[in-house]
Amino acid sequence: QVQLQESGPGLVKPSETLSLTCAVSGYSISSGYYWGWIRQPPGKGLEWVGTMSHSGSTYYNPSLKSRVTMSVDTSKNQFSLKLSSVTAADTAVYYCARHAELDYWGQGTLVTVSS
Amino acid sequence: QAGLTQPPSVSKDLRQTATLTCTGNSNNVGNQGAAWLQQHQGHPPKLLSYRNNNRPSGISERFSASRSGNTASLTITGLQFEDEADYYCSAWDSSLSARVFGGGTKLTVL
Numbered sequence: 001q002v003q004l005q006e007s008g009p010g011l012v013k014p015s016e017t018l019s020l021t022c023a024v025s026g027y028s029i030s031s032g033y034y035w036g037w038i039r040q041p042p043g044k045g046l047e048w049v050g051t052m053s054h055s056g057s058t059y060y061n062p063s064l065k066s067r068v069t070m071s072v073d074t075s076k077n078q079f080s081l082k083l084s085s086v087t088a089a090d091t092a093v094y095y096c097a098r099h100a101e102l103d104y105w106g107q108g109t110l111v112t113v114s115s
Numbered sequence: 116q117a118g119l120t121q122p123p124s125v126s127k128d129l130r131q132t133a134t135l136t137c138t139g140n141s142n143n144v145g146n147q148g149a150a151w152l153q154q155h156q157g158h159p160p161k162l163l164s165y166r167n168n169n170r171p172s173g174i175s176e177r178f179s180a181s182r183s184g185n186t187a188s189l190t191i192t193g194l195q196f197e198d199e200a201d202y203y204c205s206a207w208d209s210s211l212s213a214r215v216f217g218g219g220t221k222l223t224v225l
Binding site: 038048102108 | 218
């Protein structure tokens with residue numbers, strides 16, 4: 001069974017960089033598929049953040065592209081998200097998921113941007 | 116970023132049938148079809164169907180998806196109280212090279 005687990009700080013100060021990691025178990029990232037991040041502001045809908053292939057090709061939400069960096073560490077079977085210059089608008093539950101079918105999701109982690 | 120269009124809310128009686136819609140364009144829904152996700156409050160989304168009517172293992176046959184042109188639909192038969200949730204559609208947009216989501220439909224079972 002494929003499982004994903006997000007980890008990272010739950011509180012980030014404005015203008016700083018949000019960093020999250022998604023650990024994958026039950027499947028080797030290097031074997032294929034796409035992996036990525038989706039976020040959900042409190043009380044709102046789902047927003048795609050970005051997707052990356054196991055080989056490192058990346059696709060980012062155009063509205064976030066200038067601030068987003070995704071990377072993969074196949075040796076640890078995990079992938080990461082960095083979102084720079086955060087504001088309160090970036091406060092959300094961040095989910096990692098296996099793309100392209102969105103068939104496996106992490107439980108999500110709430111990241112609050114506040115001083 | 117252009118998104119997909121879903122009605123904000125749908126209400127149906129217990130044991131009735133609900134059909135949720137999701138409208139996109141020829142670059143997303145009309146191209147590769149849509150995925151449907153169910154989300155209960157406080158939980159991560161759960162995949163119900165991908166690329167129109169492929170159900171993951173363990174998903175009830177009460178959930179079926181289809182597509183006509185640029186509109187995808189999710190039909191839920193024999194509604195149960197447990198089906199009360201938010202439903203999202205999503206598709207890959209080949210023109211934007213981006214994943215797009217609908218705003219979600221809140222399904223209420225009366």
